[in-house]
Amino acid sequence: MSSRDTGPDPAPPPPGGVLWSEVGDIRVLLTLPAALTMQVAHPAVGAGVDDYSVFRTDPWGRGERSLRSMQLWVYGGDVAAAEGRRLRRLHRTIQGTDTRGRRYHALAGHTYAWVHATGFPVFLQGRKYLGRPYTEAQERQLYAEWLQVGRILGISDRDMPQSIEEFWPYYRKMLADEIEATPVVRELTDLDTPVPPPDRGPAPVRLLLRVLWPVLLPPMARFRRFVTAGLMPPDAREAIGLEWTSSQERALRRFGLLVRAVVPLLPERLRYLPLAREARAHDRIRRLPV
Template identity: 75%
Template sequence: MITVNNDPKPPPVGGVLWSMVGDIRMLLTLPPALTMQVAHPAVGAGVDDHSVFRTDPWGRGERSLVSLQLWVYGGEGAAEEGRRLRRLHKTIQGTDAHGRKYHALTPAYYAWVHATGYPVFRYAQQYLGRPFTEAQERALYAEWLQVGRILGIRDRDMPQTIEEFWPYYHKVLDNELEATVVVRELIATDRPVPVPDRGPRWLRLLLRLTWPWLGPRFVRFRRFLTIGLMPPDARQAIGLEWTDAQERRLRRFGKVVRAVVPVLPERLRFMPIARRARRAARG
């Protein structure tokens, strides 16, 4: 008997996401996307009540990054990762700061978490790489919809075209987003961040020794990138300030990134899951 696998497939090899998601520049886009997600009161409440982002920020970040790469480079394992995430979110529920009940898998909330990726990737690309052409923007959106299917997001719960996306996006900005407790924590510069506990032993030892000096600088840099790489309309909706001087600094930073990252060897430019997938695709 022939078994038919109806699992949604990952985005195509060689597509826009294939080139982006494993690149180390993707690390810089995660903070603004996460902050836009938790600016929704229901999502922010779920993270506030159930996430370990305060006690294990590095572990949580690593798991999110691995999951993102599996959606794109995971092959047949991509759909299983999507199912795993849905199982993980089944028990996440409670009441938000406005007294409204939430559940992590409520379609509108679950879709918003996914939707934030598209405007952040699109906006950050202007600083970290070459701006997308219109054709690339459309391909990116189509591929991001495909990732949504891997996550179990139904087509009726996400706008299916770019033309439908922007009215949906601005409606959420205008009516839902706010500076939640979690947003304020993510951009705070007076809250200590634990010493990173990932990597080789020598690196962990070095970080423990230098973290009293490095830690405060890291949180200021994180705030800078979180706000700077967030689309201005989302920044305004949440109430985050951004000055002309900061914009000039971000443009200078982006210029360095655009010059350095493309010339790095593959083992330094791409993260491990992406490197393995790229080697396999080349045969």
């Protein structure tokens, strides 16, 4: 049992912090495929997802649940720690043998920490293209806040580098020693992987998508692969073996210019995801003078 299960609940990152603006912004949706692919490139994580996840049969539901969970870590207030406990309970029975013949358990410290650690370099890579790059102070604040989120998830401080200076050697060692193109990585980045049509939203919309899905899926698959590789740090992309060309780089830069120009102009109801909007509204009310 993790010490996080028995000690006082860790608090989520504070309102007004880096994650407060980052995690609820719709641009996070573009970076999630890169983070997920880096996660399942770890043989143990890939095996766990391959053996236990419903990502093949219920990709839209799994994505919706994962996104809501991530939002709760930052915007959930007192619910954040409860969500962390729920995730640990969910992962306690996930175990087996990875692609290298090693026994794995989802909550093993080094495995669980890698899943969380991928978020930090992906945040940096995403900002490079989709927003204004962080200052050094913001980058350090981001890492400190991401460590705090890790505590909410029950990750021990001994399993996560406690500073940026410690993070990069750890990260490079993971890329050199562990990361590979696992079967799940290949499945997620294969343009021909079958994906069922979305099953969320009003019935007429679902019906229309079902009819149009054979036409819509191929360009969506190409775009997903494009943002997966492009918004993944280059050294991770190389370790996994994802192709990236100079023409793709130019296309990503053009796409990033468009996103950077449009998203900041959107009203809050369109720029931020629902839990983030609600939390931001509550925080503004809390700050009003009595």
